[in-house]
Amino acid sequence: MAKKKPLVYVTRKIPTEALARLHQRCEVLLWGEELPPPREQLLRDIADADGLLCLLTDTIDETVLKAAPKLRVISNMAVGYDNIDVAAATKRGIPVGNTPDVLTETSADFAFALLMAAARRIPEGERYVKDGHWRTWSPMLLMGQDIYGATLGIVGLGRIGQAVARRARGFDMRILYHGGSDVEAAAALGAQQVDLETLLQESDFVSLHVPLTQETRGLIGAQELRLMKPTAILINTARGPVVDTTALYEALKNGEIAAAGLDVTDPEPLPADHPLLQLENCLVTPHIASSSQATRARMAHMAVNNVIAGLRGEPLPYCVNPAVYPDKP
Template sequence: MKAVIIDDRYESHALEREEFKKAGAEVVEITNVNPSDDQIVAECKDADAIVVNLAPLGAELLGKFEKCRVIARYGVGYDSIDAAAATEKGILICNVPDYCMEEVSDQALALFMACARQIRFRDASVRKGDWDANGPTPIYRIAGRKFGLVGYGHIPRALHRKLKGFNLGEVLIYDPFVDEDEIKKAGGRKVDFDTLLKESDYVSIHAPLNEKTKHLFNAEAFSKMKPSSILVNTSRGGLVDTAALVDALKSGRIAWAGIDVHEQEPAPADYPLKAMDNVVLSDHKGFYSEEAQADLQQKAARAAAQVLMGEIPASVVNKAAIKK
């Protein structure tokens, strides 16, 4: 059997090779990060399994894969793969659903704390020789305040666990797909989106990006938030309307924002958020740690190897393909 790793982005694939060795599969690597469709077809036409990072696999490409039984994605999302076409061909799609949940929740917490305590502004002020308790906005005590989570998957649940030591007044959760009793049992209160915006002092975004959620945080949403509120986004840049966020921060409609993901990446030279004192920025590195990367490589390959050994991994996202 043959397993192909598409758009190679790692220094070593020893972990993947070890997993596929258990299934008796040979591993072939497409070593450039942006392979052409012709390259992909040439190697994957007779592949039994594929592990892919960011290369898009549309219906036309999938139609040329003659033997493929499984495509494993390095990550949680799999929107780069045509799931309907894969299902029709009986190709299982697997992801790594618990990938980087500790890292991204850490990043959200770090951005929140940097905003709440104005660390970026304080650091810059001290380096300039200033020594002044005043800042761009007042600092408020965290204890007793309300924290809003938009989405309640693996990552926000990890963040919720880490927030329990802050003695918050309440954790509000907006996720229409999670049962109210489950949220209550976890120590949160399920609310609708408007209630979360109006009542939360801090809001952390953990929703998927799709047609319904694009620019979920727009001018209307910001108009409902508290002037003292902090927004954190470690999910997808397109969930936030950047122009509306800039206006909200400049006008005092909200107080601070901690942003790890951006509508345009890399951020352009004239990115307006770069010039703002009440914004903390990072370069979409919330996912990263050495341990998370190793887990990702191993778990993606393990799921694909399981299929080659006749097993059904728990991480299959297109269950309808199993029957085919």
């Protein structure tokens, strides 16, 4: 009699090749809708699951873990994992995996693209043309901010922050940073470490690259925005709650800063009638910084590798709670 395959619940469609690998080794229950599974659906579907492959949009808390008594592994297809109660999973001996490093360059590309689009008012220009307003060339039309030679302040000089800094060097930008422990990498990039106040006061562009923690929640609020130049542009591809949304709206509306480019928001997604979406100087994209075909495929394979290892009783290749392996060095 053939051994029964373990059941893995996958909370959304993932790239085909990675999903096929999972099907070869496991029984797969896939939530195939565009939106995340509703809470009650998640609790029902996970009841008999041995493994869980989830996304940032899925809240995996104590209640979910209680609903899944057979669960042996959780794999988050993301670098971050603030959607998972890791402490609760660790208490149950459940390893939690993520997909680190793979999206560094792709995310940095997008952060810099967002910076450039906001600085040079590219979305406004496109709308201007498509709405039929372009009648002639004008020397004062949609004047933006220069990037070349400007000062870039990076909050969080980790892997993605460093990758953004490498791109900034190609534009001969002065680079300031706050947060980040790799002093040698910073020196190689020509980046100068300063306190947050100095960074905000001196930067023409401020790009956020910090994880969401108790310390970083609301890191950029009304007081911090008032420190920035009225010509400055804020870029957030980190986590939405790092920025106080209400304070940002007021700063943009009142001209305290020139513009913002946001790939993450709070709340996320923003309601269609949210005030931020009514502002011409606020560019918002739907959390797609790492969304290239190659990167998404690599992330999916890494997430599947975590699931397969966990179901085999092996250490996860990318484990965020190694305390579940007390005997491992």
